[in-house]
Amino acid sequence: MSRERILGAVVLLALGLVPLAAHVMGEPFTITLATRAAILALAAVGLNIALGIGGLVSLGHATFFGIGGYAMGILASHVQNYEPMFEWPFLFEGSTSMPFIWLVAVLVSALAALLIGLLALRTSGVYFIMITLAFGQMFYFFSISWSAYGGEDGLSIYVRNGFPGLNTLDPIQFFGLCYAVLCLVLLGAHLLARSPFGLALGAARQSPDRVQAVGLDPKRLRLVGFVISGAITGLAGALFADLNRFVSPTMFSWQTSGEIMVFIILGGVGRLFGPVVGAAVFVMLEHFLGDMSEFWHIWLGLLLLAVVLFARGGLVGLIAGREKAHD
Amino acid sequence: MTEPVLETRGLVKSFGALRASDGITLDLRPGEIHAVIGPNGAGKSTMIKQLSGNIAPDEGTVHFLGRDVTGLSTMARARAGLARTFQVSALAMEDTVLQNAVLGALGASSSPYRFFRPALKRAELRDRAMAALERMGLADHAATVVSELSHGQRRQLEVAVALTLQPKAFLMDEPMAGLGGEGSQHLTGILDRLRAEAPILLIEHDMDAVFALADRISVLVYGRIIATGTVEEIRRSPEVRDAYLGDAS
Ligand SMILES: Nc1ncnc2c1ncn2[C@@H]1O[C@H](COP(=O)(O)OP(=O)(O)OP(=O)(O)O)[C@@H](O)[C@H]1O
Ligand SMILES: [Mg+2]
Numbered sequence: 331m332s333r334e335r336i337l338g339a340v341v342l343l344a345l346g347l348v349p350l351a352a353h354v355m356g357e358p359f360t361i362t363l364a365t366r367a368a369i370l371a372l373a374a375v376g377l378n379i380a381l382g383i384g385g386l387v388s389l390g391h392a393t394f395f396g397i398g399g400y401a402m403g404i405l406a407s408h409v410q411n412y413e414p415m416f417e418w419p420f421l422f423e424g425s426t427s428m429p430f431i432w433l434v435a436v437l438v439s440a441l442a443a444l445l446i447g448l449l450a451l452r453t454s455g456v457y458f459i460m461i462t463l464a465f466g467q468m469f470y471f472f473s474i475s476w477s478a479y480g481g482e483d484g485l486s487i488y489v490r491n492g493f494p495g496l497n498t499l500d501p502i503q504f505f506g507l508c509y510a511v512l513c514l515v516l517l518g519a520h521l522l523a524r525s526p527f528g529l530a531l532g533a534a535r536q537s538p539d540r541v542q543a544v545g546l547d548p549k550r551l552r553l554v555g556f557v558i559s560g561a562i563t564g565l566a567g568a569l570f571a572d573l574n575r576f577v578s579p580t581m582f583s584w585q586t587s588g589e590i591m592v593f594i595i596l597g598g599v600g601r602l603f604g605p606v607v608g609a610a611v612f613v614m615l616e617h618f619l620g621d622m623s624e625f626w627h628i629w630l631g632l633l634l635l636a637v638v639l640f641a642r643g644g645l646v647g648l649i650a651g652r653e654k655a656h657d
Numbered sequence: 658m659t660e661p662v663l664e665t666r667g668l669v670k671s672f673g674a675l676r677a678s679d680g681i682t683l684d685l686r687p688g689e690i691h692a693v694i695g696p697n698g699a700g701k702s703t704m705i706k707q708l709s710g711n712i713a714p715d716e717g718t719v720h721f722l723g724r725d726v727t728g729l730s731t732m733a734r735a736r737a738g739l740a741r742t743f744q745v746s747a748l749a750m751e752d753t754v755l756q757n758a759v760l761g762a763l764g765a766s767s768s769p770y771r772f773f774r775p776a777l778k779r780a781e782l783r784d785r786a787m788a789a790l791e792r793m794g795l796a797d798h799a800a801t802v803v804s805e806l807s808h809g810q811r812r813q814l815e816v817a818v819a820l821t822l823q824p825k826a827f828l829m830d831e832p833m834a835g836l837g838g839e840g841s842q843h844l845t846g847i848l849d850r851l852r853a854e855a856p857i858l859l860i861e862h863d864m865d866a867v868f869a870l871a872d873r874i875s876v877l878v879y880g881r882i883i884a885t886g887t888v889e890e891i892r893r894s895p896e897v898r899d900a901y902l903g904d905a906s
Binding site for chain 1: 709710711716730732733736741743747748749750752757759760761763764765767768769770771772773774775776777779781804818821822848863
């Protein structure tokens with residue numbers, strides 16, 4: 331096994347065991363922290379497909395995170411308030427079923443990624459960053475002004491949505507669910523990176539001329555990668571909203587986009603476990619340093635600077651060394 | 658006379674005041690190596706890029722396999738069977754030699770939208786890629802990352818990727834550049850056999866290779882073809898000597 335795989339296994343195991351220990355010791359807050367780390371990691375696994383494989387520096391992934399969050403908020407609020415969402419062509423009262431909410435979150439964020447991608451992928455470099463950022467801001471201000479769903483104040487959902495066979499209000503059970511989703515998506519991301527699609531998308535980042543010369547369309551490859559990436563981040567958004575039982579425009583903010591990217595840069599761009607390591611470190615810093623000082627972001631900034639300057643492969647690269655070429 | 662595989666008529670391309678292609682007419686016939694020679698900046702690469710579809714000509718047409726492809730993209734031309742190698746290697750530098758070759762095989766299969774089973778575990782892609790690498794003598798380096806290859810090996814990989822496409826015609830932009838004596842000889846042998854599979858439009862500065870390989874030679878100077886003929890005709894042509902060959906021959 332390569333060092334990277336061992337590191338990945340250790341990190342994933344730790345992320346699973348810490349909440350179990352906390353559960354035994356009766357410390358639900360630690361479980362919540364781990365759940366937060368798992369969900370943020372999932373959001374970053376999504377971005378890592380666009381950024382790490384496709385080289386698409388999207389500063390607008392909060393768009394999909396927020397769409398996932400609002401998919402949950404909107405569907406559940408209708409049930410909570412006994413107001414049908416629509417009555418035509420059939421009566422639809424909203425939903426508090428996680429699988430259904432996830433499906434909606436994934437489909438709507440995939441659609442948004444398709445439309446944004448069609449426009450943004452005509453450009454590259456700084457223009458691409460700016461267009462994705464601009465879309466994020468559009469959704470941000472739209473959600474602020476959408477008073478039907480809480481506007482600036484956001485939406486509170488008092489009861490966590492349900493999953494068949496689980497008591498999702500039990501922190502350890504909800505953690506287990508989020509953890510399982512993260513592991514499944516990581517497996518998917520691992521396969522995707524080695525699949526024909528992953529190979530072609532990676533080549534489209536490194537040498538678009540070559541990709542065209544063998545008859546493949548780099549633009550379409552990027553678009554498909556961007557859609558998959560947005561859909562995963564959207565799924566994370568739905569889980570994040572369920573964790574907090576609250577959604578607000580903050581989920582759409584450019585700070586959120588920036589944080590998702592920070593997880594990846596911290597952990598290692600294009601490394602399978604980079605997002606997990608980055609999100610876990612971020613949540614720990616936020617918790618321990620945030621308790622000591624309001625200005626903990628300064629320390630995060632310094633860490634980020636150190637990683638960018640001295641460890642281009644992120645923390646995963648630092649520990650596991652250069653990525654071995656896939657076999 | 659047999660139908661040409663690739664044919665261009667009246668190709669014109671200007672960059673501002675510079676006419677990089679000034680009415681180029683030329684064809685590539687089945688089974689031949691047609692070499693295009695000319696001084697630096699004559700417009701050879703610009704011509705190749707118009708044939709491959711990377712840049713659009715201002716005037717003129719390109720026909721491939723009897724079909725007008727002037728308006729088709731690079732991708733469409735590649736899928737129709739036109740393979741190109743680059744003057745400056747265009748490879749996925751972080752990937753392995755095998756991955757680059759598999760990319761070619763993937764292009765030939767034109768179904769990249771498969772997301773689960775690893776590309777390198779797919780026998781149909783892998784076999785095709787390995788066969789091309791073996792022909793180019795790169796099989797032993799299959800697992801090497803391209804950025805760790807020597808310059809010469811990268812040039813060989815350029816050709817190997819083109820081979821994976823099993824194309825109907827090759828466009829090769831200075832495949833020998835920087836190969837060194839032995840490398841050039843090796844590649845000369847390979848191209849010599851390759852013409853039986855698909856004709857090659859060969860841009861090359863290495864005159865030994867050109868004279869050894871070419872069935873016909875065209876001389877491009879300032880965007881114009883000043884002469885086309887057999888090796889002997891070109892060697893003897895006084896205009897070509899004046900314009901280009903100097904005392905090299
Ligand atoms: N995109 C471009 N924009 C402006 N000028 C260009 C462009 N591409 C090529 N040129 C110019 O067109 C002329 C022909 O260039 P080209 O690269 O086709 O020459 P070449 O025959 O391939 O030369 P070499 O033997 O050095 O490869 C040169 O003067 C070059 O500077
Ligand atoms: Mg050139």
